[in-house]
Amino acid sequence: MAFKICLWLSLRCQLCIAVVLFFAEPAAAWWMWTPGDTVDNVGYKPKQPIAFSHQLHSEEHKIQCEYCHAGARRSPVAGIPPLNTCMGCHKFVATAKDPIKFIAARYQANQPIKWTKVHDLPDFVRFSHQVHGLAKISCQECHGKVEKMGVAVQKAPLQMGWCVDCHRQKKASIACLTCHY
């Protein structure tokens, strides 16, 4: 009896489940196959809290990358500068502009800014800026000509094939454990 009810239920619901599966699956696929392998994200330019211009800071005002991304030399992560780095200059510079007012207000209120990561590797990849810096890889090789950019945009695909190509050329290790552990 129970079996019959089950069978009846299953027939009735089949269509409805099919519809659900059809639409829900892209979402599931999104999670299961991180599209790093198929979609390279080149040109990814997420909206940021303020339209920070690298061109203005880096090219026009000749500020070195590592002045703000100070972790690049000392840490696996280059880091986004803390607000006190911004305020080091902007306490005095361009204080009347809207974006500066915004960061000054955040700084006063002791509230951090939530940036959206542009260059985002999957969680199972381990990458160290420190070691790549030591190997004299310039920032531009992976990040493109950031000094020409307004809001940061992804230039390189950051896919495994792209990483491995460079590792091969430079005779760096291509063992799995180099990046995956």
Next chain:
Amino acid sequence: MPQNQRYSLADDVCADVAASPETEKNTKAALGRRDFLKYFSAGVALASSSCVRRPAEHAIPYVDQPVDQVPGVATYYATTCSGCASGCGINVKTRAGRPVKIEGNPDHRSTGGALCPLGQAALQGLYHPERRPQPLVRRGDQLGEVSWDDVYLHLSSRLNTNKVGIFTGGTTGHRAEFLQEFLQKLGAPRENLYRYEPNLLYAHVADAHQRAFGRYVIPRCDFTAAELIVGIGSDFLDQGLARVAYAKNFSAARDLNREHPAQLVQLESTLSLTGARADERIVIAPGTEIDVALALAQALYRQPQAQGGVAERQKIAALLQQHQVALAPDLQQHIATLAVQLVQKPSVVLCGGSHTFDANAAALQQIAIAINILCGAYENALSVQRGWQIPPVGSDDLQRFSRDVAQLDVLFVIDSDPLFTLPAAFGWAEKIKNVKHVISMQAFPVATDSLATHVLPVHHFLEAWGDAQTHAGQWTTQQPVVRPLTDSRQAEDVLLWLLATVKKPLPYADYRSYLRQRWQAWHDLQGDGKDFAKFYHTTLTRGTFTHQKQQARRELRAFEVKVQQVPAGLKLTAPLDNRLHDGRGAHLPVLQEVGDSLTTIAWDTWVALSIKTAARLGLRRNDVLQLKTASGVLRAALFPLPGLHDDAVVVPRGNGHRHGFSKVTDGIGVDPLVVCAVAEGLPLTAALPVTLTRTGKTYRLAAMQKENKLGDRGDIVKSLSLAQLRQHQNKVRDLDAVPDLYPKLEEGEHRWGLSVDLHKCIGCSACMVACAQENNVPQVGRSQVAMGREMHWIRLDRYFSGDADKPRVTMQPMMCQQCNHAPCEAVCPVYATTHDAEGINAMTYNRCVGTRYCANACPYKVRRFNWWTHKWNVIDAKDYNRNPRALNPDVTVRTRGVMEKCNFCYQRIRDGKHQAKMAGRAVQDGEIKTACQETCPADAITFGNLLDAGSKITQQRRDYRAYLALGGYPDIKEYGLKTLPNVSYLAEVTLQEEGSDEHG
């Protein structure tokens, strides 16, 4: 099965359509495989046609980055572990202000960078989701949440009394002094501070020394000055007086490079880790430890070479005349032989432990003193003049408490759980009935809270200030390593504020400034009198402060020993558990899951009986027994354990919490203290007459090791005698000279190797906890463990060999052997596991599709499969929001369907290599340490580069004792599996003189 419901197919595929239980059922019933595939592929087409990007990740930088913080780089803080009263120095690794790993502090002299499981697991205690968010005040039957201001207001009107007491755990630093100052300020006597440690050994040993020498101290024990160590029911490697320090020292004493490695002879009724490690183990009846000690003292006294001055000998003679003992002739013979050896060699005798807390426990320590005087241990292996151990408790605290409690109006219970850790027969609940206000100040909810009028959440020790003086002149400092995670307060600060509210303030702003003032005294001892701020900073950074402290030995006073006879028959012993201690570790899943080292049971309480007794009573493993003593009744499942005396019934403490404060402990195990007794105000937890009845039910204990014997395989665990070793000591082995047809291995800059010394391993399972914390290894819960799905990357295999009455116990830490010819690599269809040029068998999680072929191929069974996504919020079927902030950010968190295993802590290797590269040099030997090696209290694990001819690991791999697990018998050109692991083992060496064992 509840898991099936939660992780149904529908749930995972239709991640967003949170399916109700009905929908799930329907999905499963409705969809045939073909239909499913049909819809599925249609969905895939849709997915790939639209441009999708994984969800945006955010980066939130600091507002004001502290100068000492670099995001992505760990900061270490030195502090003190308050897990037990040993006060080990620890270094806490923090990332962006969050502690992620606890390690021993190498600057701490007695522990040298090692740490026990309980200390390491404290991290889970810190992030525990069930810590109280705010204070509670009792209104009628209920405890209601209030604010801290209300608490002060509420309590200030009730503190205008001098009938105040403080009940707390063992403490050795300035804390006790501070608490006494607090009591004094309120007009209460300083004696109203009651310190209780369930490990009664501290009080018993110190008390005996008080009686014998007039000094309330615990002698410092140095095994390296001894060639023979005799334990009578001793548990110095289990809990003892200072677990890590003793293990470290014991390991040094057993080093085979010494001319005479210290030999351990243990006489005990139960099987302890100490006994398991003994070279010779003599099984005695439970409760007869005192008789054995007396017989040994007598035998020693009769030895012509026995030590001790004339006056001392007279007093000992008087003691021995009072107490005559009759033991079985063969035991008497053993003791006579031991006595001869004891006077011939430098030796030390350690008596008692949590397996012997019977009516004679205090007397046993006095006899131990007599024995050690006779074998000349004082000021040799034992020292009460220099570096003695500070007793963390007073001599009669518990008795004083029982006497005074009726007069108290206010009782503070700080970081102690007397309701759970004292036997039910003690009647704590009865005793405090007339105390008007019981203020329970705990870092984690405990049973005592249920009787309190006020429950105040205080800091976990990683959030608090403090210090400890484990040995005379050897201090460790304690500083917060993280901002308080809940709205808790430092216990001492609460007391200071309370004093301020009742207008009797102490002249300290907070406990931190109180400590700062006290530490000024250290500066006066050591500093140049100037710049205290600098001294303060360097001492905090280092975490330890040491100065010389000496005292003269006093004359021996007369002994007063009363011995009570214990009737024969089955006797219950409830020792402290090796992981959970008295239950203070029970809420930490990692401790529950590493399992007991000897039974390998996780998440349960068991009754251990000897194999013979179980057979005599017709009982089998997992039979539920009813234990009845004069105090009560208890039910637990049976685990027959070799090596127990036939009269011994052992039930470990630690589990059986019934107050529902933690989902982790809910319904786990039973508490043997309900059937334990009390005598002269002290808990009796050993040698209690007990009767067993069969209930007819069975309960499947989650024992992880299914096979306990080695069978006829002699190449898993090898052992040889000291004589054999000495004969071949200079012989160099080449374990890699295995003839095979494989192509030559690609050679990198390094070849990483690891060696485990089975002679030193004491089976404490600290490595397992270290590994779990370092590598984000999840805990899966009881039901999964019972199915063999535990995730340990390193496990502790335990083998019994020889006679069931007198087994040889061998502990073997087993992790991925990193085979050079790995069977797992050959079978992986997707190259998810490959061989690294540096000798590591690499596991690439993101390639793994979960065929589990590798796990089937692995002869060592060290590969672990993620049957579920252990989402860090589920254990078993219980929702349990384990805080993912405790995860190590350097290690990938694995998901369902992925195989995982030990990779020699590759993140540490990477880090070490990067550091060396940055400094422009090669990696130095000993620079990179795996998590298990770093924490090992016995120094049993060595890691390093096998291509470096001078490295310690290369020496160990060439040692005559070295062998490969399942590597056959190279001596007779039999090479076993030829997997050629990079992990090698060093054979166990039996230091027993007579009768040499077989060599594999």
